[in-house]
Amino acid sequence: MDFAELCFQRIPFKLQFAYNAMIRGYSTHGFFEKALFLYSKMLYSDSTPPDKFTFPFILKSCAALSAPSEAREAHGRIIKTGLASDVHISTSLVDFYMKLGEVGIARQVFDKIPLKNTVCWNALIAGYAYNESDVEAVDAFKWMIELGFEPNSSTMASVLPAVGRLGDLEEGKLMHKLIIEKGVEIKEPVINSLIAMYGKCGEMETARQLFDEMLGRTAVSWTVMISTYAQNGKFAKALELFICMQAYGVKPTAVTVASMLPACADMMHIKLGMKVHGYSIKNGFDLDIIMSTALVDMYAKCGCIAEARRVFDEMPERNIVSWNAMINAFGLHGQVMDALEWFAMMQLNGMKPNGSTFVSLISACSHAGMVAEGLECFKSMSKDYDLVPETKHYACVVDLLGRAGRLKEAYELIKAMPLEPDDSAWGALLGACRVHKDVELGKMAALKALELKPREPGYYVLLTNIYAGSGRWADAQKLREVMKEKKILKEAGCSSIEDGGIVHSFVVGDSKHPEWKKIYKKMEEIEEKLKEEGYVPDTSLVLHEEIEKSERLAMHSERIALAFGLLKIPDGIPIKITKNLRVCGDCHSAFKLASRIYKREIVLRDLRRFHTFESGNCSCKDYW
Numbered sequence: 001m002d003f004a005e006l007c008f009q010r011i012p013f014k015l016q017f018a019y020n021a022m023i024r025g026y027s028t029h030g031f032f033e034k035a036l037f038l039y040s041k042m043l044y045s046d047s048t049p050p051d052k053f054t055f056p057f058i059l060k061s062c063a064a065l066s067a068p069s070e071a072r073e074a075h076g077r078i079i080k081t082g083l084a085s086d087v088h089i090s091t092s093l094v095d096f097y098m099k100l101g102e103v104g105i106a107r108q109v110f111d112k113i114p115l116k117n118t119v120c121w122n123a124l125i126a127g128y129a130y131n132e133s134d135v136e137a138v139d140a141f142k143w144m145i146e147l148g149f150e151p152n153s154s155t156m157a158s159v160l161p162a163v164g165r166l167g168d169l170e171e172g173k174l175m176h177k178l179i180i181e182k183g184v185e186i187k188e189p190v191i192n193s194l195i196a197m198y199g200k201c202g203e204m205e206t207a208r209q210l211f212d213e214m215l216g217r218t219a220v221s222w223t224v225m226i227s228t229y230a231q232n233g234k235f236a237k238a239l240e241l242f243i244c245m246q247a248y249g250v251k252p253t254a255v256t257v258a259s260m261l262p263a264c265a266d267m268m269h270i271k272l273g274m275k276v277h278g279y280s281i282k283n284g285f286d287l288d289i290i291m292s293t294a295l296v297d298m299y300a301k302c303g304c305i306a307e308a309r310r311v312f313d314e315m316p317e318r319n320i321v322s323w324n325a326m327i328n329a330f331g332l333h334g335q336v337m338d339a340l341e342w343f344a345m346m347q348l349n350g351m352k353p354n355g356s357t358f359v360s361l362i363s364a365c366s367h368a369g370m371v372a373e374g375l376e377c378f379k380s381m382s383k384d385y386d387l388v389p390e391t392k393h394y395a396c397v398v399d400l401l402g403r404a405g406r407l408k409e410a411y412e413l414i415k416a417m418p419l420e421p422d423d424s425a426w427g428a429l430l431g432a433c434r435v436h437k438d439v440e441l442g443k444m445a446a447l448k449a450l451e452l453k454p455r456e457p458g459y460y461v462l463l464t465n466i467y468a469g470s471g472r473w474a475d476a477q478k479l480r481e482v483m484k485e486k487k488i489l490k491e492a493g494c495s496s497i498e499d500g501g502i503v504h505s506f507v508v509g510d511s512k513h514p515e516w517k518k519i520y521k522k523m524e525e526i527e528e529k530l531k532e533e534g535y536v537p538d539t540s541l542v543l544h545e546e547i548e549k550s551e552r553l554a555m556h557s558e559r560i561a562l563a564f565g566l567l568k569i570p571d572g573i574p575i576k577i578t579k580n581l582r583v584c585g586d587c588h589s590a591f592k593l594a595s596r597i598y599k600r601e602i603v604l605r606d607l608r609r610f611h612t613f614e615s616g617n618c619s620c621k622d623y624w
């Protein structure tokens, strides 16, 4: 470019094509300001007016510099010189206005193009997709096909993300078929978009098949597949692929890393989380707000509050999501005073709390049994912060009151809600009724919740437990039969524990682990010791008549994970287990005793919060 510049300056009488060549060179190499400067020079000289070869690069430069006034000036000139009918120039205009978010103007420009081609259709569809006007993007695509234009790989790579966001699997499948029928060149971006689309529609198997059949996978394709798993909650698969990717010699990018962190958090795979963190630093990835917040969240959910805080403190700037991540972290650990302190601190730092902040705060109070404080937070939401409570906030307050045994008040609150209550509010009441053994109210709450979400196994299970807990075995049995009839499967409890860089997951009564015999021997030993210490299994919640009750309880997935941990994790290191459901009362008592017998700190993160068991006690103070 330097040499070209020198030559250009030496031309005494510059011709139009020389200007155009320079402008094209500048804009292609990212010197957008220089391109615009030269353009202004062209305008001043009568002999070299800009022409159809100039404008596309000027518009491109304007888009890159987000310079709308310059672009509008150019647009005016394009109309005046009669170049608006030039498909190439108009396409640049569509593209420019779309990038600016001016979807309506872009569409007007598009409509005025007399002879359209695939490229200008692509600009329209990509523009809609860029602005997440997904319905319009798909409609434009259909319209294009109807009019007989041939889609190419860019068309498909633009429209498929829109279909994915709409979650329209049928449309997605049709497009996949179309790609094959029309013989669209299957380039990598097309396959990546197909994978992401199937993933967004929940069709993980098809997505994976496409990925496996792909030749020459780049870091982008690996990342697409990994984040697809992470978005679908298949964190173990995401982890597996992340490790596999490096084994194939493909280097993860910042995007890969950012999509990995939630997976590490979910599996409580702190070692990998730290590796990912270290990897980002070593590779000089920009630890921007999004990445840093993901790190804070990951450390907090792995039980490393101090580390989460360190990352938070080092962040050059923070947004509301970063503050919420910290407040939520304290709540998960039952440190409600810290949560409230940070809530005050965030405001001192000029940050206005939002709806999510209050969800975290009220649940923190709820976990700690601080009803008055929780109610205070809820009230101040609308009074002091001008926020309108949503159904999720009401559900939190119902939970807060319900756990404390104030079931009637919780019920009154639901009835007085200004919004239509959703199933989560009734579900919270139902959960509270189970703890406080209120059969009648529980039954009513269950019916309401199931009316709104008829196939939620959790509600059936809670009601079954309420019946069983109060000795109404016949009712419990009947409900189980209803579930069977409707083919509603109870979500299987699954517990995971990390050892030697590998996450080991167990389900109830699991015997798939290669070392299961050893693990079961250890479990028997634990049961023996527990009984010696006076542990009596609470069998009130178990309904499997065919198997001896206490045996069944001892098979809960967290017990298997605990036995594995005691076998594998060296003395002095806390045993960290995650569970996808709430821990049952019986396992909770067993864990407390085990922490004393084995003199081990056991950390259990269940669906709701962290439990840290130490010397026979739990950090939740049995309130969870």
Ligand SMILES: [Zn+2]
Pocket: 553, 556, 583, 584, 585, 586, 587, 588
């Ligand atoms: Zn259990």
Ligand SMILES: [Zn+2]
Pocket: 588, 610, 611, 612, 618, 619, 620, 621, 622, 623, 624
């Ligand atoms: Zn606990």
